[in-house]
Amino acid sequence: MTFYKTRKDLLYLAIFALVIVAMPLWLKPFGAGYPDLMQRFMIFGVFAIGFNILFGMTGYLSFGHAAFLGAGSYAAVWSFKLLSLNPIPALLFAMVVGGVFAALVGVVSLRRSGIYFSILTLAFAQMSYSLAYSVLMPITHGDSGLQLANTDPRVLDRLFGADGTLPNLFGLSMHGMYGFYFCALILLACFYFSMRLDNSPFGMALRAIKSNQTRMSYTGFNTKPYARTAFIISGMYAGLAGGMLAVTDPLAGAERMQWTASGEVVLMTILGGAGTLLGPFIGAVIIKYFENIFSAFSDAKLNEIFAFLPDGLQDFIVMIVSPFVGEGWHLTLGIMFMLIVIFLPGGIMEGCRRVMKNLRRRSSEHPTRRSQLKPAE
Amino acid sequence: MSQPVLDVSDVDKNFGGLRALSNINLQIKQGTTHAIIGPNGAGKSTLLNVCIGRLPPDRGAVIFNSDVITGRQPHEINQMGVVRVFQTPAIFPDLSVKQNVMLPAFAKRDGAFRLNMMQAVADQRQLESEAEHWLEDVGLLSHQHQLVGSLSRGDKRRLELAMGLIQKPRLLLLDEPTAGMSRHDTNTTIELLKKIKLRGMTEVIIEHDMHVVFSLADRISVLAQGQIIAEGTPEEIRGNPKVQEAYLGGTQV
Structure with a gap:
């Protein structure tokens, strides 16, 4: 039974891996087959999968997850500056910092649940954001952001005589396609871990906390450490994602900690389907894709697209559409999000399930319906 | 005395x-x-x-x-x-019948909290067989893969009982x-409780x-x-x- 389940898991993982690795091929027709964007799919996929462990499985809605992402970025850049341009120590350091930061925030905010928990995490994230611009200036370099410089010590690189000016994995540049495959590997590892977690008794305990925390304590569970562990794991995922951002583009700024970034991961998770394994990743891909597409449109480009229309109509349409693209693409995102929440509360994954169910029912109902109709004729 | x-x-x-x-x-x-x-x-x-x-x-x-x-x-x-079986079924609606029973067994095995990720993540066969054993005793084995939301009230009560018993209180x-159970189910439950009592x-x-x-x-x-x-x-x-x-x-x- 268990063996069978693991095999099914592996099959699931293999298919997922195939889809990911083939991304450059099948994303090309959508105009998204270039490494920079695909890296972002991977990175925010990791972020959303980690967020889902806390929100989707355990039922704690954190509104401050970007703080861990930002902390991870700073940690990774500092590792580049002080230790080495190799991404591996940077990512490890980013995960540790994300986890420790989450542990500290968790001690306070997990004392409450529901909306109070959300507000506490939001407060912490905004506090980190302001601190990054004031007291923590020596660490964050405030407005200008934390950047690499040729004068950095890079102790390990100097020791082993490695050179280069950008993060590289033993000479492989982390900027282009290699960077994408590196990120994809991390995403697959993260996905596999969250899948195992979900199928385990530990994951079962998390889901039980989500549905009835009070009853849990009468079942003999001390629920607080479970929630705290989920929070720390989720913080480590966020730290890792932040580290990956720094690996692909070695610059860390405080705007990554702002509440809009925290809100974005909530949107990704809900859009894809909170509590499902694949949903958060799909949500991350969709949001990053549309951000890329819609925010690239300018008024000039719109005029070009609608040029086939008569002059008056063209101006009119462009006037209506332009607030939804470019800088205003968040408006489109908002509308998309509202539609999903109202019509598909379970996100895109629920949509898929409904379609599958409908197809199955139609194919099984078809013959019976015909036989029922015949006597009436 | x-x-x-x-x-x-x-x-x-x-x-x-x-x-x-x-x-x-x-x-x-x-x-x-x-x-x-x-x-x-x-x-x-x-x-x-x-x-x-x-x-x-x-x-x-x-x-x-x-x-x-x-x-x-x-x-x-x-x-x-000390284990209590609740009057209004307080079960976990997001989980299946079997998982609802596995959960208290997990609590029993690992205590209130033990961070033993490897065992907590990997091993569930032992919990599963334990859960199946108790589900059979309360007569719910055939429902084990259902989500508990779809159970009748009487079945939820029996599930509650299995959740209590698996902890060997x-x-x-x-x-x-037995509130909300048919006469037949009530008698089955009485027999079950008598059997458990014989074990001390x-x-x-x-x-x-x-x-x-x-x-x-x-x-x-x-x-x-x-x-x-x-x-x-x-x-x-x-x-x-x-x-x-x-x-x-x-x-x-």
């Missing part, structure tokens, strides 16, 4: 001006089934809530195997071996275990169904308006005029 398993001494509990429990003294001996009966609002469920740490008593103490358990956290009390508190389990049972009470109980306490008005063997209670007036309504049972 051996030490009682559960010793409730001088417990008071008020809700605002309402005196829910007043001066309750109750001793429950090892291996016995003790029924608590009484009209609605007599304080039966409040008494159980005090025992499992859900409500702190205003006065008095609850002693379990010579450990004072008043003031302890609910999960600590559960880990000591030292003291089982049953809050109307101590049970406290709250019940309105006198058929259940008189088939299971060794001793009965009658609670009315927060006070114990009578205690004795089933025969003594049946013959007690005070009880008949307060609860049994004068009719012969």
Whole structure:
């Protein structure tokens, strides 16, 4: 039974891996087959999968997850500056910092649940954001952001005589396609871990906390450490994602900690389907894709697209559409999000399930319906 | 005379001006089934809530195997071996029937919390077979993969029972275990509880169904308006005029 389940898991993982690795091929027709964007799919996929462990499985809605992402970025850049341009120590350091930061925030905010928990995490994230611009200036370099410089010590690189000016994995540049495959590997590892977690008794305990925390304590569970562990794991995922951002583009700024970034991961998770394994990743891909597409449109480009229309109509349409693209693409995102929440509360994954169910029912109902109709004729 | 398993001494509990429990003294001996009966609002469920740490008593103490358990956290009390089966099924709607039963077994195996990621993540076969065993006992094995939301009320009660039993409690508190069940299911549950009792389990049972009470109980306490008005063997209670007036309504049972 268990063996069978693991095999099914592996099959699931293999298919997922195939889809990911083939991304450059099948994303090309959508105009998204270039490494920079695909890296972002991977990175925010990791972020959303980690967020889902806390929100989707355990039922704690954190509104401050970007703080861990930002902390991870700073940690990774500092590792580049002080230790080495190799991404591996940077990512490890980013995960540790994300986890420790989450542990500290968790001690306070997990004392409450529901909306109070959300507000506490939001407060912490905004506090980190302001601190990054004031007291923590020596660490964050405030407005200008934390950047690499040729004068950095890079102790390990100097020791082993490695050179280069950008993060590289033993000479492989982390900027282009290699960077994408590196990120994809991390995403697959993260996905596999969250899948195992979900199928385990530990994951079962998390889901039980989500549905009835009070009853849990009468079942003999001390629920607080479970929630705290989920929070720390989720913080480590966020730290890792932040580290990956720094690996692909070695610059860390405080705007990554702002509440809009925290809100974005909530949107990704809900859009894809909170509590499902694949949903958060799909949500991350969709949001990053549309951000890329819609925010690239300018008024000039719109005029070009609608040029086939008569002059008056063209101006009119462009006037209506332009607030939804470019800088205003968040408006489109908002509308998309509202539609999903109202019509598909379970996100895109629920949509898929409904379609599958409908197809199955139609194919099984078809013959019976015909036989029922015949006597009436 | 051996030490009682559960010793409730001088417990008071008020809700605002309402005196829910007043001066309750109750001793429950090892291996016995003790029924608590009484009209609605007599304080039966409040008494159980005090025992499992859900409500702190205003006065008095609850002693379990010579450990004072008043003031302890609910999960600590559960880990000591006091398990309650709830009246309104309090199960986990997002999980399947089997997972609902595996969960208490997981709590039993790993304690209130043990960060043993490798075992917690990898191994579930042992929990599964344990869960299947108990589901068979309560007759729910064929439903094991269903989500619990789709179960009938009676089936939910039996699931609750399995969730309690899988923890192999030292003291089982049953809050109307057969409410909402058909006569047939009630009798099956009585048989199951008798079987468990033979293994030496101590049970406290709250019940309105006198058929259940008189088939299971060794001793009965009658609670009315927060006070114990009578205690004795089933025969003594049946013959007690005070009880008949307060609860049994004068009719012969």
